[in-house]
Amino acid sequence: MVKPLPEPTASAYRPASNRKAARAVSGWGRNFHACHADFSARAALYAFTGQVKKDHPVIDILVNNAGTVLRKPAAGHPDAYWDEVVAVSQTAPFILTRGTGREMVARRAGKIIFTASLLTFQGGINVPGYAAGKGAVGSLVKAFANEWAGR
Numbered sequence: 001m002v003k004p005l006p007e008p009t010a011s012a013y014r015p016a017s018n019r020k021a022a023r024a025v026s027g028w029g030r031n032f033h034a035c036h037a038d039f040s041a042r043a044a045l046y047a048f049t050g051q052v053k054k055d056h057p058v059i060d061i062l063v064n065n066a067g068t069v070l071r072k073p074a075a076g077h078p079d080a081y082w083d084e085v086v087a088v089s090q091t092a093p094f095i096l097t098r099g100t101g102r103e104m105v106a107r108r109a110g111k112i113i114f115t116a117s118l119l120t121f122q123g124g125i126n127v128p129g130y131a132a133g134k135g136a137v138g139s140l141v142k143a144f145a146n147e148w149a150g151r
Contacts, residue, residue, distance in 0.1 A: 039066045042091070063115070070129065
């Protein structure tokens, strides 16, 4: 059974340049607040989450959809590529979920949605950081579900 959501304060957070998404969300009669954050930089991620929580103290749904890919064969894959991709694909979803999820668990309400990739299961070619990051997303989903499902 599908239940209607309560009137949201915000329906979507997307990059500030995403006008198409803004029109679509607004067309559904919902609010759209654009923002920008560098999910590869931990300080920027914490600033982003602080601002979102300040603007919207109750978050009902979190969608972890961030990702980036930097291609280079594994033998020559630079540390900088690895670090950036893992920060966006693995660390950011963990930090966002931990912070938002703890509040959802406390009030016994909320939904968290993750998107991953087929490379979660296949590994890929020339994308070791991306495959590792998305593989971690698959495991994070299970870890959070195992801890929070009964609460």
